[in-house]
Amino acid sequence: MSTQKQNETPAAGESLLDALVPVAFVTMAVLNRIGAENDLSLTLIRLLGILHDRRLRMVELAHHLGLEKQTVSGLIARAEKRGLVARAPNAEDRRAVDIFLTSEGAELIARLRAQGHQALAPLTRSLSAAEQQRLQELLERMLDAWHG
Amino acid sequence: MSTQKQNETPAAGESLLDALVPVAFVTMAVLNRIGAENDLSLTLIRLLGILHDRRLRMVELAHHLGLEKQTVSGLIARAEKRGLVARAPNAEDRRAVDIFLTSEGAELIARLRAQGHQALAPLTRSLSAAEQQRLQELLERMLDAWHG
DNA sequence: TATTGTTATACTCTATAACTATA
């Protein structure tokens, strides 16, 4: 079943991933800890982050998160009970429901963002300003390639 | 409640995080998808990854994962039932239990690793070899600063 | 007494399946 290593990723790519994956895990761990301090899962953080400048319908939100609509229905139900988001009937489609942040939810994610910057600062602070800029540039290029 | 922006993270750092966090999310999403294809959660992937070259006791494993020992006890119970890991009494401490990969577990994580390289290749492939190396270097510096 | 591990219990996250209301 093992193919010859013809079209496989070269060694250089492997080493990059060996740095990228741990950095991603550390980043997630930090966000997760901040979430825990605020009683929020990573999913809920993402959800609030997505809604921070948008009002979306349930299905759209599910698509953004890569989750099933029933799952998001439950997430929203719990977040709504906590006063972080609200539902409103959609103007054009009477089947649809718009989801949006309450002011409390908006304040929470602003606070989270500040905490995130503080908590992740030790990670970025090890690099000079020029290096940070270079790193940011490379990461953005990767992201663009991924999404575009 | 909003402090003056005296000792807060400077704009340069914020922009880097605005690239780092999405890259981390994409990386996690890819790993998560690969995990799902193999019926593995991110936690289980990490757990197997940690055990790939080690034999650890329950508490040590919990510490590595940043989880409570009871949680890991459950994870191990399920992984053991699937034949991915095994338990053995520790030689020196009769209270302790050593956890280690079965050959099946070892094969699985080797397969996952290959899948991960393939799946994340589109992310890294957008950069030249020199840029990949530079990026890897910067990420490693951040990691060293974080752990060291 | 303190530590290692397990079990009991509860809540969140997630999916599959089945349902209602609207398009």
Next chain:
DNA sequence: TATAGTTATAGAGTATAACAATA
């Protein structure tokens, strides 16, 4: 018929609390 959303149900992941065995 197809789509938007909810509810029912079930399993994994996580934590707190209580326990047994060993140090």
